[in-house]
Amino acid sequence: MNGSCPVDMECAEELKQVANLAFNERKFQQAIDLYTQAIEANPKCAVYYANRAFAHTKLEEYGSAVEDSTTAIELDRKYVKGYYRRGTAYLLMGKFKEALKDFRQVVRIRPNDPDAKRQCRECEKAVQKIRFEEAIWREDTVRRAVSETIDISAMGMYLSRGNHETKGMNKIYGFDGEVKAKFDATMSDLFQEVFCALPLANVLNGKVIVVHGGLFSQDGVTLQDIRNIDRFTEPPDEEVDDSYTGPRLEGEEVTLEFVKTMMEEFRKQKSLHKRYAYQILLRVNEISKATPTLVDITVPEGSHITVCGDIHGQYYDLLNIFEMNGLPSDENPYLFNGDFVDRGSFSVEVIFTLFAFKCLYPNGLMCELLWSDPQPDNGRSPSKRGVGVAFGPDVTSRFLQENNLELIVRSHEVREEGCQLEHNGKLITVFSAPNYCDQMGNLGAYIRFESDMVPKFTKFKAVPHPNVKPMQYATNFMNFLV
Structure with missing residues (x-):
């Protein structure tokens, strides 16, 4: 694909499908390039930004993942994957407070989804544990x-x-x-x-x-x-x-x-x-x-x-x-x-x-x-x-x-x-x-x-x-x- 398609949804979907194949083959940079072409063809689709955010996460480009996820959320406030992808990126950056906000929003949108609830609980427990250990660490450093x-x-x-x-x-x-x-x-x-x-x-x-x-x-x-x-x-x-x-x-x-x-x-x-x-x-x-x-x-x-x-x-x-x-x-x-x-x-x-x-x-x-x-x-x-x-x-x-x-x-x-x-x-x-x-x-x-x-x-x-x-x-x- 060379990205020369006219600006339309059909072209964008075709590019997204090829990008998904590249992602599944673990060719993450190639997937990012193809998702980018899909976005250029249809810049109003939240899915393309969330997919590109996931590929950025795989390459440890968490700042870019947050940016793409935020755009996806702005395009569709009820798009669950936007919050999930951004929460993931925040967690991997160690920004636990921001991550918890996004995971709790996932549960609000899908209150009956057992996976969403489980993930939010696991996140809350892990963050609580890390915060507790950080508090102990700060206390200890005052000593010797x-x-x-x-x-x-x-x-x-x-x-x-x-x-x-x-x-x-x-x-x-x-x-x-x-x-x-x-x-x-x-x-x-x-x-x-x-x-x-x-x-x-x-x-x-x-x-x-x-x-x-x-x-x-x-x-x-x-x-x-x-x-x-x-x-x-x-x-x-x-x-x-x-x-x-x-x-x-x-x-x-x-x-x-x-x-x-x-x-x-x-x-x-x-x-x-x-x-x-x-x-x-x-x-x-x-x-x-x-x-x-x-x-x-x-x-x-x-x-x-x-x-x-x-x-x-x-x-x-x-x-x-x-x-x-x-x-x-x-x-x-x-x-x-x-x-x-x-x-x-x-x-x-x-x-x-x-x-x-x-x-x-x-x-x-x-x-x-x-x-x-x-x-x-x-x-x-x-x-x-x-x-x-x-x-x-x-x-x-x-x-x-x-x-x-x-x-x-x-x-x-x-x-x-x-x-x-x-x-x-x-x-x-x-x-x-x-x-x-x-x-x-x-x-x-x-x-x-x-x-x-x-x-x-x-x-x-x-x-x-x-x-x-x-x-x-x-x-x-x-x-x-x-």
Whole structure:
């Protein structure tokens, strides 16, 4: 379809049907383009806007989903799907008050619909739980940091913070629930403290900047401005039972043998003892707090570094990366560019593997850094996500020139081929979670840089994992919204 039909309802319906087929084949961007053509043919149909909102939601463009849903409601005040789609988008953005308004409106319009009532109840319970836990969190932060309340009698790995290394996202997308299911609430709180200590960006050989999201809503931001961002907003004394057959730490230091054994136990869906989990977390917290917000990384001649994008709890794909490219070491360093957790239901396994390697090899404007996305047109515009900004090729070019850099590497967005050159080759998006959430069908990728800073790309497919669905540990409302 080329969208050249005359402006009439028949043409619009034809376009909608083709868009629906693309959506069912999980070609969400293609579906958005076709729904847009249908809207151009008939801009007064609420259904087209609601359908496009659903496709935007699948691409995590929640701001655009809210905008389309609102238009659908304005066209038809009794159109249930308009409220439902907008409520969904608000929930996924963490705007619970607005979401509840829309879900309650669904029940008002369909008071006898059992599904609508059930969804509203689940939403109310989940929101109440999150608000309660947030209140407890605020109360606790007035006291002491979690790491201070717990008593305890290297070049090879770099970690950056992503937008999913935040408390709000972890509450919604599953990591918080997974940690509490596999360990306890104290460890969940400690994770938040560790995440706040992770650096926000890395610079390779003074030429390539690696950030999770993207650039800023204004020009003139320097590397020193990033360095100046304040990113900061011993385990319980319990015996390790003789029946525990997993890896054991002898003393305080993490060893390669321990990490390998732990990875193999995780592969078999076995657990790490809580004592050792706390030791790893506390050590990473200590290392990260001593790490600057912007990390300068030197890649000497004859050496290399591998940059990976989002992993999102896909542990078996992380193992596949290591099988393809080798384990982290002083000679084979990695930079994991945020969003290690949430969505995938093996986030605990992913984060402890990465953190254990960080312990083994330790020497190694926040919202916009974590959330922003590139756009093809020059200038800036509101982000489709509803958070951060969308920035164009001119913004990228100015930032690189003003900071004497050559390339931006970022993650944060699914790419069908796992990676994509953008902004006239000055920006690369890399995403390392293939078949994202077991439904997107995308490849994963990682990038290897040698001392000349020329990127070399490796793409890979998803590997099988145990039969645990994505977001198994997410809040209840996620199970019926997505």
